[in-house]
Amino acid sequence: MSQKNIPCGVCLDIGGTNIRGTWVNTKGDHGELFTLKRPKLLPHIKESLIYLINKIYLSCPNRPEVIGIASAGPLDHKKKTYLKTANMTELDFFPIGKFLEDKFSLPVFLENDAQASALGEAMFGPFKEKQDSITLTLGTGLGTGVIINKKIWRASHVTGPELGHIYLGGNLRCGCGQIGCAETLLNKNALLKLSKEYGVNLKDPKELYEIAIKDIDPVKEILREYGTRLGLFISQLQVIFGIKNICISGGMSPLARLCDDFIKNTIKTNLVKRKWWQPEEIVYSREPNLSALYGMMAKYMEHAYLTRI
Ligand SMILES: [Zn+2]
Secondary structure (H helix, E strand, C coil): CHHHHHHHHEEEECCCCEEEEEEEECCCCEECCEEEEECCCCHHHHHHHHHHHHHHHCCCCCCCCEEEEEECCCCCCCCCCCCCCCCHHHHCCCCCHHHHHHHHHCCCEEEEEHHHHHHHHHHCCCCCCCCCCCEEEECEEEEEEEEEECCCCCCCCCCCCCCCHCCCCCEEEEECCCCEEHHHCCCHHHHHHHHHHHHCCCCHHHHHHHHCCCCCHHHHHHHHHHHHHHHHHHHHHHHHHHEEEEEEEECCHHHHHHCCHHHHHHHHHCCCCCCCCCCCCCCCCCCCHHHHHHHHEEEHHHHHCCCCC
């Protein structure tokens, strides 16, 4: 089937640093990925959004049916507005859905980026044949998305459970106000801090990836410690959810892949007396840059009763 006949949408991912976007269709095809630096003032953000959406719109193989926005939050997906944000105060309470619907006369969907990624992995990624999965997004924060019966599971929250704020240990104050959240031990800053403790000074975790593949000390020790923490976090999630399919996505997922043995050994040891709590599969996203964008198309498909081709 030609791409001209396949429903498609303009999908964006608004993060702390960048705004990325492309078109995605119901088959899982996508266009060129455009990236802009995210301006720090709301009027400039609005201009950038309009510019980027127009650019993607023109590159679509046919007329897009929807604009899907995945973003760091917190946000209210039903009212399509930001709440009081953690790190993007210029977007506090910005009704982005109404703003874009007025501009483009297209339906707009808004979703937390980590939950959108989880839905993307569940519909277009390694778990497209599975009903239930959890995706962890490792980057500036520690995002999570729980998918049950192919839908985002939200518990009784407006947004969904933010499992990165479960207590994991230590005494670091988290952005959410609590102490010892998993995020404080597993996000980008946590990894940089851990590396420093081993005498490896980095500006970005990607540098660690470049030296880590050479398998030298003390990098191996850093990966062991980080992988053990990640394994402990997944063990905690398994106690609650018992979901068999775990995906690790986000900018730090290639690095997490290098910790695979440490992650799996930790889970095995922790859950040795409850083997049925152990996950069957831990996979690493093939396209961590795109999973939230796929997720926004999946969200529209669920709404419009479209099936994946
Ligand atoms: Zn927290």
